[in-house]
Amino acid sequence: MAAILELAGVLKAFGAITVADDQSWSLGTGEALGVIGPNGAGKTTMFNLVTGTLPVDGGAIRLAGEDITDWPAARRCRAGLARSFQVPQPFGAMTIFENAFVAATQGAGLAPAEAEDLCLDVLDRTGLLRKANTMAGGLTLLERKRLELARAMCAKPRVLLLDEIAGGLTDHECKSLIETINGLRSTGISIVWIEHVVHALLAVVDRLIVIDFGRKIAEGEPRAIMDSREVRKIYLGIEADA
Ligand SMILES: Nc1ncnc2c1ncn2[C@@H]1O[C@H](COP(=O)(O)OP(=O)(O)OP(=O)(O)O)[C@@H](O)[C@H]1O
DSSP states (O other), rough: OOOOEEEEEEEETTTTEEEEEEEEEEEEEEEEEEEOOOOOOOSHHHHHHHHTOOOOOEEEEEEEEOTTTTHHHHHHHHTEEOOOOOSOOOTTTSSSSHHHHHHHIIISOOOOHHHHHHEEEEHHHTGGGGTTTTTTGGGOOHHHHHHHHHHHTOOOOOOOEESSSSTTHHHHHHHHHHHHHHHTTTTTTTEEESSOHHHHHTTSSSSSEEETTEEEEEOOHHHHHHHHHHHHHHHHHOOOOO
């Protein structure tokens, strides 16, 4: 599987706190990769480094083999990197359709007619078409999460970065979101998903990486990783040699 996204020795520190410590991993084309790790481990910061909202201190980031380390965020988005945010912040005074339209025209750079077609298709796939003319300010949490997903998809990503999109949802809502994400996967999109709701991740991802103190400490088949002593130690406080 050819790599669509690669991090090679990425470094980042905020003062004395190292949040990306020689991070190297890759995402295969069409693959879904899960990212877990304790609060403050550096997971969201890693997305900020990948999308270019934060500069790296060292190392390289490549998209489809091209070095994008020094590219500004907007150029990375046009090249196919889009993300959802942990705390959804839609334009509340605009409708769902208008929020999606901004992403399609500004994120993907589409002309209005093409953007409209894409928005209608994405809103359909993300279960929001019925509510396209509803103001985004009054949505439920699930609807806001769906809109996060829709806005990212309207940027026409090759790589979709999801940041804790299942957090705060009921089991039923979570299940419905998982179905939507798996539906998007069938379009061939590659996904990196940071999530604390592990059962949601396990229903979607092909592989897991574990980050602790900015370091990748484990990587592999999701269930094997969840059962590993290293992960049990971090999450449950069980000693690695127990
Ligand atoms: N702009 C910043 N300036 C200084 N410190 C920051 C900045 N952004 C994040 N940090 C710190 O970097 C560390 C990693 O934060 P980050 O949000 O990446 O963790 P996380 O793994 O996503 O956590 P969570 O699971 O709670 O979302 C934390 O200690 C955080 O306070």
